[in-house]
Amino acid sequence: MLRDEREYPVAAIFNSIAHRFGEIFRKRYAEVDNSKTTFVPVAEMILRENMTEDDKLYVNNINGITDEFTMLGYGRSAKVNLSRRSCSCRKCDLVKLPGTHAMAALHLKNRDK
Structure with missing residues (x-):
């Protein structure tokens, strides 16, 4: 997952990880928000x-x-x-x-x- 970023400074790696987790959470929130139930x-x-x-x-x-x-x-x-x-x-x-x-x-x- 971080193969491309391993040459970057540590701060850039953490920013990349935070960005990817943000994308995952946004996708899951959209999936749950569009559902008809209140449960995951x-x-x-x-x-x-x-x-x-x-x-x-x-x-x-x-x-x-x-x-x-x-x-x-x-x-x-x-x-x-x-x-x-x-x-x-x-x-x-x-x-x-x-x-x-x-x-x-x-x-x-x-x-x-």
Whole structure:
């Protein structure tokens, strides 16, 4: 990437690097700015995968509390609390995106919408 600039002074090399990163960021900003969602493409892909996986789970609102759900599927169970944005599998806490369990709970809660 810097083969042409290696003969230049260090300051010129840094300016070239800054210019190239600026171009990359401008292209990515334009790509994200023109999209119809508020998520970057990688987050959009993760959310879509989680939405397709939530159909395979059995979701129940045992307590009758609107934000607490229990999931059964894949031989494991999980508890989701939507108001706290937490899941017993801890994926929501690590990734900061709704996981499969949270997506299933959201799907059940908002099935009319």
